[in-house]
Amino acid sequence: MWSFSQLTDWIDRSLHSVMGDGWALTVEFILIGVAILVAYAVLALFLIYAERKICAFFQCRIGPNRVGKWGIFQSVADMIKILLKELIRIDNSDKFLFRAAAFFVIIGSICTFGAIPFAKGLHAIDFNVGVFYLTAVSSLGVVGILLAGWSSNSKYTMIGAMRSGAQLISYEISAGLSLMTIVILSGTMQLSEIVEQQGQAWFIFKGGLPAVIAFITYLIAGHAETNRGPFDQPEAESELTAGYHTEYSGIQFGFFYLAEYLNAFIIAAIATTMFLGGWQPLHIPGWEGFNRIMDYIPSVIWFFGKTCFCIFLAFWVRWSFPRLRIDQLLSFEWKILMPICLINLILMSVYVIL
Amino acid sequence: MSNSALFLVVLITAIVLVSAALGIALWLAPRSWNPSKGSAYECGIPTRGSSWMQFRVGYYLFAIIFLVFDVETVLLFPWATVMKDMGTDGLICIAFFFVILTLGLAYAWKKGALKWK
Numbered sequence: 376m377w378s379f380s381q382l383t384d385w386i387d388r389s390l391h392s393v394m395g396d397g398w399a400l401t402v403e404f405i406l407i408g409v410a411i412l413v414a415y416a417v418l419a420l421f422l423i424y425a426e427r428k429i430c431a432f433f434q435c436r437i438g439p440n441r442v443g444k445w446g447i448f449q450s451v452a453d454m455i456k457i458l459l460k461e462l463i464r465i466d467n468s469d470k471f472l473f474r475a476a477a478f479f480v481i482i483g484s485i486c487t488f489g490a491i492p493f494a495k496g497l498h499a500i501d502f503n504v505g506v507f508y509l510t511a512v513s514s515l516g517v518v519g520i521l522l523a524g525w526s527s528n529s530k531y532t533m534i535g536a537m538r539s540g541a542q543l544i545s546y547e548i549s550a551g552l553s554l555m556t557i558v559i560l561s562g563t564m565q566l567s568e569i570v571e572q573q574g575q576a577w578f579i580f581k582g583g584l585p586a587v588i589a590f591i592t593y594l595i596a597g598h599a600e601t602n603r604g605p606f607d608q609p610e611a612e613s614e615l616t617a618g619y620h621t622e623y624s625g626i627q628f629g630f631f632y633l634a635e636y637l638n639a640f641i642i643a644a645i646a647t648t649m650f651l652g653g654w655q656p657l658h659i660p661g662w663e664g665f666n667r668i669m670d671y672i673p674s675v676i677w678f679f680g681k682t683c684f685c686i687f688l689a690f691w692v693r694w695s696f697p698r699l700r701i702d703q704l705l706s707f708e709w710k711i712l713m714p715i716c717l718i719n720l721i722l723m724s725v726y727v728i729l
Numbered sequence: 730m731s732n733s734a735l736f737l738v739v740l741i742t743a744i745v746l747v748s749a750a751l752g753i754a755l756w757l758a759p760r761s762w763n764p765s766k767g768s769a770y771e772c773g774i775p776t777r778g779s780s781w782m783q784f785r786v787g788y789y790l791f792a793i794i795f796l797v798f799d800v801e802t803v804l805l806f807p808w809a810t811v812m813k814d815m816g817t818d819g820l821i822c823i824a825f826f827f828v829i830l831t832l833g834l835a836y837a838w839k840k841g842a843l844k845w846k
Contacts (some may be wrong), residue, residue: 404734404738407735407738407739408738408739408741408742408745411739411742412742412745412746415746458750458753458754458757458758459754459757459758460754460758461758461759461760461761462751462754462755462758463766463767464767465767465768465769466767466768467768467769467779468769474751477747477751478743478744478747481743481746481747482740482743482744484743485739485742485743485746486736486739486740486743488739489735489736489739489742499735499738499739500732500735500736500739501732502732502736506806507806510802525781527769528769528779528780528781529769529770529771529776529780530769530771530776530780531770531771532780533780537788538788540792541788541791541792544791544792544795544799545791545795547795547799548795548798548799548802551802552802552805555802555805555806555809556809558806558809558810559809559812559813560813562810562811562812562813562814563810564806564810616770621770622769622770625754625758626750626751626753626754627751627754629750630747630750705788705791705843706843706844709791709794709834709838709843710838710843713798713834714834717827717830717831720805721820721824721827724812724819724820724823725820727812727813728816728817728820
């Protein structure tokens with residue numbers, strides 16, 4: 376299978392042959408930054424378009440169809456429009472924190488984004504405590520949301536932020552415990568190592584019943600962590616206008632919107648990496664010919680195919696179920712989901728010993 | 730390339746993205762001001778008082794229980810990493826921890842901390 380490390384090694388070698396070591400390193404860092412930015416922006420545009428089309432499909436509508444063929448440039452047009460809108464400042468707000476909130480939300484999102492192994496050899500941050508890093512950095516978004524709600528000095532944003540805080544911290548535990556079951560199975564927290572181990576069989580097949588339960592609980596908890604679908608209490612538009620970002624306008628609202636979509640992608644990507652084998656192709660032990668054919672499909676297509684499948688599940692759930700009440704939401708987490716996760720953890724350790 | 734340096738690069742990328750987009754918006758977007766534009770949005774009714782006041786947050790108990798369980802997650806991650814090598818001993822050791830934890834959750838549940846009031 377073709378590896379992206381050939382490309383990166385070639386860039387590394389040619390840069391070192393042209394300039395000194397210090398400059399080559401600087402250029403490489405800039406290239407990595409630009410690549411992450413471009414991937415982030417393109418994925419956001421694609422996800423917004425995909426969500427609108429899928430939503431339209433579930434509601435028997437056509438969806439965006441004016442800008443470009445099949446409306447494919449709709450999200451680009453939206454992006455330009457949102458950049459040209461006025462940034463309204465609220466008189467009584469805390470001006471500094473009001474601006475700072477967007478930084479926290481985007482930093483939490485991009486830092487997680489940078490740690491995902493996208494394809495063979497295409498991997499920016501690869502800590503040996505990768506899973507731990509993911510759970511730690513992705514929780515930075517909560518700080519941004521709480522800041523946004525508090526600094527706006529408006530009742531709707533305040534209530535939205537408080538709800539969001541309670542919801543995000545609650546579901547974070549379930550998400551962490553579900554990922555931990557896979558750490559028990561693999562014996563490592565490094566993401567590249569975890570993907571490497573799934574070459575023969577993906578963890579969802581290798582881990583038996585505990586892995587399947589962990590996959591489902593992770594999807595539910597992750598979906599709740601992105602404030603979407605039936606779990607969108609923090610921005611329940613029928614009761615809180617827009618929740619924690621009511622007072623934001625223009626691109627400042629855009630940041631929250633961007634982070635929400637990218638977080639949906641990140642949750643799907645982590646689920647793919649941990650449970651569905653990341654960029655590894657589907658291998659069935661004993662079927663030599665089948666395995667060889669599967670190896671011909673590039674690793675990028677495997678990764679994005681599986682991630683799109685997980686994202687489609689999230690969209691499907693979002694547009695099919697009514698919103699939960701906040702007390703139902705919290706008691707679902709603490710009384711059902713978390714006990715299941717704890718029992719599942721024990722089940723997995725028994726499974727590993729046997 | 731070390732991971733810490735890469736992490737710094739990604740962090741700076743995020744800050745550059747937000748600052749650049751904010752800069753472009755401040756440069757291109759129109760600017761106007763009037764008193765009602767600067768007031769907090771509450772569906773047309775004038776705002777009464779500040780929202781930075783004391784109010785009852787129904788879920789502060791959840792936040793306290795969260796603290797316990799989050800620290801527990803931090804403690805469990807190293808155990809999970811070496812679980813495979815430790816085998817039955819690892820499971821027995823952590824079982825005590827789990828029992829205490831479950832008792833704590835059961836106690837909170839019994840006391841009504843998980844109930845909406």
